[in-house]
Amino acid sequence: MSPARTDSFKSADELPPDVREALAATLLCLADNKRILGMRYGDWIMGAPTLEAGIACSAMAQDEWGHGRILYATLKDFGFDAGKLEHEREADEYRNSELLDAPVQTWPELLALNLLFDAALSVQVEALTDSRYEPILFKTRKLLEEERFHFEHGRGWAMRLGDTGAGRKALEAAFRKAVGPCLRWFGRPDSGFGRQLVDAGVVNADADELRRRWRERITPVFAEAGLEIPESGEAVALEWEDWDADRRRAAGGALDEVTLARIRGDKNRSMLMD
């Protein structure tokens, strides 16, 4: 963990209003994506190709739920009610990636979430490790330690499937669909998105730099596994016509009803306690 800085913001109240709003949005986006990603991992505990992979999915699900919990709790400092955030929102209020809207149908699609999207979330969290917003510093280390193994899991499976023609083809198809949403997730270039966070020393990189870091992490795995993913190239222009900057996702879509009920815990509502 980086030592706390002498020019730190000790609480959200000390942040300039535009920085406060942008940081809360970033943390909520991370929390929502981690919460739902955890559910997608959990869905594969019994369906993974091997017992060990099922156990790994169970562990990664628990990790993501824990990270979500930590991040929702952090939002209390910004005046949010963590219970309401977790249990009382509608589908279009969640800031989850379009990649998480519906259950994952195939193992390669889960690996796309595991290797590509989970890494995007980690790149964003890493950009907070030397933040001037001090309360977040104490949260990021455990989270990133656990994420190292999520990345290794995705990498190990990419290499495993890359060993066979059929596996490589299935993985390429799943990855090529997921790369665009992952690259876009960091925000639109030249839109000033996240700029106030960088200027305030709260996040250490803008959208383009975060995208560069993500590519730097992911493209060596494509090479190791022998995967051709042209969509990951820097020369490929990203589409922004349907971009919802507030929710950091494709506009118009949202979680499906089944996912929403599960993520909010609707069936267990009577058991909720303060």
Add this chain to the structure above:
Amino acid sequence: MGHLSGERLYEIFARQKREDRLEHIGTVSAPNPELARVYAWKTYDEATWFEMVVAPRDAFRSVNRDEVPFTLHPAEGV
């Protein structure tokens, strides 16, 4: 659940404190060392390990017996 083709068994050793000896704590099946590390860490998470290492079972050589290492159960009175 069965093993996929191309998988190997990996033996896991760990210790909780620096002054402890490494102990054999279990086995995982994995297609490569990268996944063996992840599976070992996530499967045997009952303790806060100071150190954990994995090695493929077939890397071990028996010194005093003819049997393949790690195939005899302690209860069998090795």
